[in-house]
Amino acid sequence: MMSLLPLSGRSPRLTRRDALKLAGLGSLGTAMPSALLADGSERSHAPTAKRCIYIFLCGGPSQLDMWDLKPDAPDSIRGPFHPISTNVPGLQIGDLLPLTAQRADKLAIVRSMMHNSTSHDTGIKYTLLGDSTAPGPAYPPLRSDHPGMGGILKSLLGDDGRLPAWVMLPRPFTTGTRFYRGQTGGFLGPSFDPFALDEEKKDSLADKTFQIKSLKTPDAVDSSRFDDRRSLLKSIDGHAESLIASAGSDQVRRQYEKAFDLVSSPDVRGAFDLDLEDAKLRDRYGRNEYGQSFLLARRLAESGVQFVNVFWTYYGKDGCQFNLWDNHGADQEVCGGHNRGVNMIRGEYCCPSFDRAFSALLDDLSDRGMLDDTLVVVTGEFGRTPKINKFSGRDHWCACYSTVLAGGGIRGGSTYGESDNIAAYVKDSPVKPEDISATMLHAFGFAPEAEIMHPTGRPVRSSSGRPVTDLFG
Numbered sequence: 001m002m003s004l005l006p007l008s009g010r011s012p013r014l015t016r017r018d019a020l021k022l023a024g025l026g027s028l029g030t031a032m033p034s035a036l037l038a039d040g041s042e043r044s045h046a047p048t049a050k051r052c053i054y055i056f057l058c059g060g061p062s063q064l065d066m067w068d069l070k071p072d073a074p075d076s077i078r079g080p081f082h083p084i085s086t087n088v089p090g091l092q093i094g095d096l097l098p099l100t101a102q103r104a105d106k107l108a109i110v111r112s113m114m115h116n117s118t119s120h121d122t123g124i125k126y127t128l129l130g131d132s133t134a135p136g137p138a139y140p141p142l143r144s145d146h147p148g149m150g151g152i153l154k155s156l157l158g159d160d161g162r163l164p165a166w167v168m169l170p171r172p173f174t175t176g177t178r179f180y181r182g183q184t185g186g187f188l189g190p191s192f193d194p195f196a197l198d199e200e201k202k203d204s205l206a207d208k209t210f211q212i213k214s215l216k217t218p219d220a221v222d223s224s225r226f227d228d229r230r231s232l233l234k235s236i237d238g239h240a241e242s243l244i245a246s247a248g249s250d251q252v253r254r255q256y257e258k259a260f261d262l263v264s265s266p267d268v269r270g271a272f273d274l275d276l277e278d279a280k281l282r283d284r285y286g287r288n289e290y291g292q293s294f295l296l297a298r299r300l301a302e303s304g305v306q307f308v309n310v311f312w313t314y315y316g317k318d319g320c321q322f323n324l325w326d327n328h329g330a331d332q333e334v335c336g337g338h339n340r341g342v343n344m345i346r347g348e349y350c351c352p353s354f355d356r357a358f359s360a361l362l363d364d365l366s367d368r369g370m371l372d373d374t375l376v377v378v379t380g381e382f383g384r385t386p387k388i389n390k391f392s393g394r395d396h397w398c399a400c401y402s403t404v405l406a407g408g409g410i411r412g413g414s415t416y417g418e419s420d421n422i423a424a425y426v427k428d429s430p431v432k433p434e435d436i437s438a439t440m441l442h443a444f445g446f447a448p449e450a451e452i453m454h455p456t457g458r459p460v461r462s463s464s465g466r467p468v469t470d471l472f473g
Helices: 016-022 120-129 149-157 223-241 247-264 266-272 279-285 289-303 341-346 351-367 433-443
Strands: 051-057 083-085 092-094 107-113 166-169 307-312 374-379 401-406 414-416 426-428 451-453 459-461
Touching (some): 051 149, 107 426, 120 433, 149 166, 149 307, 149 433, 166 289, 279 289, 341 351, 351 374, 374 433
Parallel strands (some): 051 307
Antiparallel strands (some): 374 401, 451 459
16 A cells, blocks of 8 residues: 555665565555554443444535435425435435435434535545544645554554454545545554555446455466465565664564465455355345445454445546546536436446445344444545536535444434534534544544554544444444
């Protein structure tokens, strides 16, 4: 994902990408066991979650068309979609989500999200860093950054080293060359970075097999050659060892070893192997990058991964990135997608695929007895304008939007907060991105004051937010 700390002295500047190329594996992030394991006394209360699947709908999903419809508003605001009844009496969501509506008893919908920026970049930074006051640019990540939530949880909980503690699917979130902050271990160091797949970017709906290529060695690299390349890395590492004095270099060496260990581990390969799933279940999730990423997230959570990010963005047939949740609309076709905002959100690459995959995930977790202790979060960087624009779409809106949570101790069949009569502004109980981060920590048994250690030895608060404890129970 990122270059590692540079080796000191005059030793070879061997990056993580270089090391993995030696193994013939491509780009792969790694995670390592924490030296400091949190014990039960560090928790402020009993945890309700053991793991979290965090789904980010890149571009800004419309609260007015999905989670917080306003059927009594004027036509220019309410749009063509209608509220439908759910399996919870009195609770309605949009008709774009008929399958999810029948699982509303598992959901808590926060309808009072807000922050102060309508910029994608800033909103993404706020959301992924969990801080609506975070200064500086949205990209690139810096080692001085506050860690992403996966890194925070690894610092607080530790991990057994068998599998990564934090995984990103189907790849880290970028827009063009913009690699956003909040996707690394920040000041905790590269040991707390996520295990990040680097799957090929192609038509997100075209791949009907969806096999993880990042964990596969080329056909020409058999086990003998793999071991030879591992020995080669050790010899390079050993040659440099006499010139390496910094503590960081030992961390680098351990990361290279971890990369080989992970890729050669049957446990890791099994956790990532979607071919082990029943074909009918794979069909149920949807045979596309989105659905199969949701299924893979369940497999990883079941295998022991603490935190899984799923980033939902779309690549057209020409490889062009298309933030489909950003449904402004346009006067011409964009990246192979629809050019009317109303058709973007109802397009197969948008709400229909999400509805199928999300409902399947909720059912699958529930059927396996995992939903009670698996927190699922669905959010975006902001919402959409109440007023529909000239392209039948909606523009950026940060003053009021929705986030959805399920499982992990969350009280299903509920809503929190309230928007005004056109979902333009928060009417009561405002919630900011940092409050959602604090709520995730709360599910794992930690107060936002839980301390993570800065390299200077200074303890740092895990979150600046306040947990929405009313969501639990």
